[in-house]
Amino acid sequence: MKAVIFIIDGLGDRPNKEGNTPLKEANTPTMDKIAKEGICGIMNAVDIGVRPGSDTSHLAILGYNPYEVYTGRGPFEACGVGIDVKEGDIAFRCNFATVDENFVVLDRRAGRIKETEELARELDGLEIDGVKVIFKQSGGYRAALVLRGDGLSDKITDADPKKEGRKVKMIEPLDDSEEAKRTAEILNKLLKIAYEKLNNHPINEERRKKGLPVANMILPRGAGKVPYVQKFEERYGLKGACIAGTGLIKGIAKMAGLDLIEVEGATGTPETNFMGKAKALVEALKEYDFILINVKGADEAGHDGDYETKKIVIEKIDEMLKYFIENVDKDEVYLVLTGDHSTPIEEKDHSADPIPIVIWGRSVRTDDVEKFDEFSTYKGGLGWIKGKYIMPILMDLMGLANKYGA
Structure with a gap:
């Protein structure tokens, strides 16, 4: 079994006067299909009520304690470039x-x-x-x-x-x-x-x-200062790689020992090479056990307060996911689809609002959630979790978790 954590950077939002968010209003048939076929919930990457950075969020989602290994954004950014x-x-x-x-x-x-x-x-x-x-x-x-x-x-x-x-x-x-x-x-x-x-x-x-x-x-x-970060493969026994367009995420991946997969035109902006990243993801699964993929454009639009661009980026990411699920075997790959934090249009910055999350793959207990957005996934079987639980859940689904007790 293999695993993918697919991070839509800055995914979450707050409702506008009409009660909509870019994610809720976007045309996302593939995300909705994944939600129907998976187990859903909401997540705070670091903790409830904490406004996380992309760096601390990704560390937590990968199973590292940001309060122990995070010294500042600079070392990761420098390493990543x-x-x-x-x-x-x-x-x-x-x-x-x-x-x-x-x-x-x-x-x-x-x-x-x-x-x-x-x-x-x-x-x-x-x-x-x-x-x-x-x-x-x-x-x-x-x-x-x-x-x-x-x-x-x-x-x-x-x-x-x-x-x-x-x-x-x-x-x-x-x-x-x-x-x-x-x-x-x-x-x-x-x-x-x-x-x-x-x-x-x-x-x-x-x-x-x-x-x-x-x-x-x-x-x-x-x-x-540069922190000590235990290598991902040493921690989990998985050969891992990362697909990302921004130096920060690349730096976190490099410090964790994940190989970097470069994609031409992957810029970390709303104009990134979306399908190039999707194809690279499918190809990388032939060699790696684990892939972290970050798509940044929705976060950029959130910081700009640009509702329409954020919606369009989410729709393009939906097309990426369509290519992904059509070109992988659901019985061989687990997918975690989520964000790292919310970047509400009204705030133009990160917030502590939880993010939708779904886990899709073989033998996952499905629930009755039928749409992937901030107002639907909270009803799912995962409930409200923290980022630190994602890797243990994946390890268990993959049959790699150690039993605690007799």
């Missing part, structure tokens, strides 16, 4: 952003700029006060930053103000250590250098001519 993070490095997740001359953030994602590789090279390899700067683009407006040198700390605040119309935050130490003070000073210097190097870069000059937001600032956040 291919930076060879070393012991003592401090890693950050970054956005390219648009700011005015007073460092007021006008667009936290610089108009979702795509052409950032050349901009990233302007910062990569810099040295500030004896500390090396490693900077790499990780897909569109996203990037990863690593500081390498002596006397550094991850006990510092973020630069990201989280909302437009606010100034880039001065980075401050979170404790009284000299290492934290030094790291904050270096990062504040880097932000000024970034503005000087990027503001009048030819790519940004061209964007100004077109009336597009420029990428003239970086917003580091999620500082952390």
Whole structure:
């Protein structure tokens, strides 16, 4: 038996005035078929009432305790884009952003700029006060930053103000250590250098001519040291792989020892290569026992408050799932279909609202749920579960769980 955990990033939502969500209103015949043939429920990846990040959610869903292994988003982001993070490095997740001359953030994602590789090279390899700067683009407006040198700390605040119309935050130490003070000073210097190097870069000059937001600032956040993460195969005895378009999810997978399957055009955006990922998933099951697949576009639309795009992305994912169930043997593969968190249109951010979940495959106890959405699956046989239960349930279904007791 094999298993797939299919994560629709940011899937869940809250009802609008008409009582609808993008998922409820979307045309999803395949998701509904899976719900009818599977066992349904709702899930909070980390815990009830906790607004999780995509990183902590995925760790929990894979069976790792995020409260033990999560030090910050940065190490996973850096690992995922291919930076060879070393012991003592401090890693950050970054956005390219648009700011005015007073460092007021006008667009936290610089108009979702795509052409950032050349901009990233302007910062990569810099040295500030004896500390090396490693900077790499990780897909569109996203990037990863690593500081390498002596006397550094991850006990510092973020630069990201989280909302437009606010100034880039001065980075401050979170404790009284000299290492934290030094790291904050270096990062504040880097932000000024970034503005000087990027503001009048030819790519940004061209964007100004077109009336597009420029990428003239970086917003580091999620500082952390590289954690120890037990290898997935060692933990479960399953040879695993991951299909994802974003550096963060790739980084989590790499740290867990999952092989990365690259798909051309997999961008982590609403314009990703949906069917390319579906075909790669089916093909990967010939070699691997376990696949984690993440499709990001619905989350992007949620953060943008774009109801229609989120609905369209969900419908495209339904087509992916149609290809999947038509090309696998239900008697040989278990599918967990769910999200990692809710990203409500009204919030434009993650929330603690639970997410629909269904488990589909041989000998699964079905229930009377007939539609896959936030208002239907809660009636299913799984009830309300946490992400940490997914892998134990799969291991039991696959006949690989150890008996507890005599």
